[in-house]
Amino acid sequence: MAPILEVRDLRKQYKSVRAVDGVSFTVPEGICFGLLGPNGAGKTTVVEMMEGILQPSGGEVRFRDRPIDTEFKRRVGIQFQSTALPEYITVKETLELFRALYPHPRPIDEVADICSLWDFLDRDNRKLSGGQRQRLLLAIAIIPKPEVVFLDEPTTGLDPQARRNFWSLIERIKAEKATILLTTHYMDEAQLLCDQVAIMDHGKVLELDEPQALLDRHFHGTVVQIPNPGDLSQLRQARLPADAVFRDGVIEITSDRLDQTVRELLSAELNLDGLTVHKPNLEDLFIKLTGSSLRV
Ligand SMILES: Nc1ncnc2c1ncn2[C@@H]1O[C@H](COP(=O)(O)OP(=O)(O)O)[C@@H](O)[C@H]1O
Ligand SMILES: [Mg+2]
Structure with missing residues (x-):
């Protein structure tokens, strides 16, 4: 699919802060990027x-292979x-207020359906919960x-249930073939x-690809975490698997031979309470790439 959006060597410098430092990527049409x-x-x-809405210090943004203009904003x-x-x-x-700004706005019913607004259409904006507010903003x-x-x-600060609800709205918009950034x-x-x-x-962009392709490229096997391994001084003498790392008091091992890793852990006589095993995810990848977990 041809790219709908492209950024080339995009840069933004504030006085002493290099906020964006040479970012390039293309967004194929119809995907969620x-x-x-x-x-x-x-x-x-x-x-x-x-x-x-923000002027770059360098580089350019292209929409359907042309520089962005006022038509793009529509x-x-x-x-x-x-x-x-x-x-x-x-x-x-x-919704009526914002509909008046566009030549061919969607009917209220349609946005209320897509964004699940029916339960609070007549509510004052000041009385909306965080999740309802985000649904209204998406509708707009x-x-x-x-x-x-x-x-x-869009989901920062929402509780887990509201986040999940919001995800299903994004899926609906995706199904309409809109490109989502x-x-x-x-x-x-x-x-x-x-x-x-x-x-x-x-x-800077550290990595760019389909999520699964990124994970396949960086990880082989499963992630074993031991949250309460016990006394650290004793641990130094323990026979831990060679690739074990300590992070915030947790031992983490990426293993492609789980049976062998478990045997090694048993023979190291660690406290294995709370041990978890999971397939590597983007969170693990982020930690691997930056050496730190997400600073929220
Ligand atoms: N108007 C601004 N003036 C100065 N620094 C800014 C401004 N906007 C953003 N920054 C800085 O640029 C960096 C990137 O900010 P931002 O793009 O908001 O990050 P993110 O959205 O990933 O949290 C941060 O260090 C931020 O403090
Ligand atoms: Mg931000």
Whole structure:
């Protein structure tokens, strides 16, 4: 599929901060593309340059192989990381307000269906829960039936149930063939929703690919974690598998011979209470790439 969006050597320098330091990637049409990284990685700065609302210090953004222009802005929908909603009006009135801005807006019923707004259409914006607010903001973003939807950390701060609800809305928008550009610092969210991910830290892209391809490239086997291994001084004498690493008091081993690893752990006489085994995920990859877990 031809790329719908492309960024070439994108840069943004604030006085002393290099927020984005030479980022390039292409986004094929119709996919959900994830920009992942911890707070301060440069995700919002990249998307705001892609949206055309922030001027790059260098590089360029292209939409359907042309530089972005005012026409582009009519063809995208944006859910900002933080947005003020008008107060003292209802959800339905808010939707009407935004519908009036576009020549061919979606009917209210349609956005209410897609974003599950029926239960609170008549509620004042000030009375919405975090999850309801995000659903309304998504509804506003898709009113013009955009070809590209930008979602900047749409689930940050939501409780697990509200996050899951929001994911199903994103799936619905994906099913309509819109291209989605999603930023998140939740690796589980990216793994579930994104067809391709770019992992960012310190203004640069560290890795870019389909989530499973990234994991296959970096890991062989399963991750074994031992949260309460016992007295560290005794552990130094214990016969631990060679590739065991300590992180925040947890022993972690990536094993492609689980039976052998378990035998080694038993003979090392560790406290194995709470031992877990899981297939490597994007969170593990992020730690491997940066040496630290996500700084949230
Ligand atoms: N207007 C600004 N002025 C100065 N520094 C900024 C500005 N906006 C962002 N930054 C800095 O740029 C870096 C990247 O920020 P941001 O793109 O918001 O990261 P993310 O969205 O990944 O959390 C951070 O160090 C942030 O403090
Ligand atoms: Mg951000």
